[in-house]
Amino acid sequence: MFSVLILNTDNSYLEQKNLLKKGKIFDLTEIPEKKYMASPDTIRKIEKLIPEKGRFISFLGSGDYHYITYLFLKKVKRETTLVVLDNHIDCKPVFDETFISCGSWIKNALELPTIEKVVVVTNEGGEFHYPDLKIVKPEIEELKKEIKNASSIYLSIDKDILSKETLNTNWDQGNLTVELLGKIIDTIPIGKLTGVDICGEPEPLNIFEIKKSEKINLKIIEKIAEREAFAPAG
Numbered sequence: 001m002f003s004v005l006i007l008n009t010d011n012s013y014l015e016q017k018n019l020l021k022k023g024k025i026f027d028l029t030e031i032p033e034k035k036y037m038a039s040p041d042t043i044r045k046i047e048k049l050i051p052e053k054g055r056f057i058s059f060l061g062s063g064d065y066h067y068i069t070y071l072f073l074k075k076v077k078r079e080t081t082l083v084v085l086d087n088h089i090d091c092k093p094v095f096d097e098t099f100i101s102c103g104s105w106i107k108n109a110l111e112l113p114t115i116e117k118v119v120v121v122t123n124e125g126g127e128f129h130y131p132d133l134k135i136v137k138p139e140i141e142e143l144k145k146e147i148k149n150a151s152s153i154y155l156s157i158d159k160d161i162l163s164k165e166t167l168n169t170n171w172d173q174g175n176l177t178v179e180l181l182g183k184i185i186d187t188i189p190i191g192k193l194t195g196v197d198i199c200g201e202p203e204p205l206n207i208f209e210i211k212k213s214e215k216i217n218l219k220i221i222e223k224i225a226e227r228e229a230f231a232p233a234g
Helices: 039-048 068-073 105-110 140-147 180-189 207-229
Strands: 002-010 026-027 056-061 080-085 116-123 135-137 152-158 191-199
Touching: 002 207, 026 152, 039 068, 056 068, 056 207, 068 080, 068 105, 068 152, 080 140, 105 116, 116 140, 135 140, 140 180, 180 207, 191 207
Parallel strands: 002 026, 002 056, 056 191, 080 116, 080 152, 116 135, 152 191
Antiparallel strands: none
């Protein structure tokens, strides 16, 4: 069974009362200098708060903290395909290679011995010369081909892949609907899914968007829980 973890990085979950009831809350607000990027010292402080073992649906805050996905991936003990739904390909260089950023973390993930492949579902273009990095459009059949032979899968969702009409995040956005997001999640065999994280929360003071975001968060939890409940034994 999946457990829900809520990392309070930026107070974007404080008004998501129904979400807060679903999981365990970890307060990261006192850790300084963590927005957009993190030094090795900051990474160590965050890592100490993340459970070592378990299957989690983890909420990370806004897309400014997407690099925390890397810290969950470091704890993976088996060969895994990372599937990322994101309006951006977070594989860009950072000014100091000892730091990790919300725009560079996939490059770090590709260096982990347990990550056999990274599949980024996005409409963004770009040239990235990594043999184990595959970039696909938000189309079901394309994704199915890329994950067909995966032994296990970790799913990372940045809600900036959604259209602004669906949810207004703090980054430029894609054009997905919640319905298509759900269909993409359904594409991943639930028995192979070892972990999920979600970021892309709106600004904490934008209560209207925060409430819309909470509904999406709850739908993701519900969808995974329903599929897990009806998965065949063994």
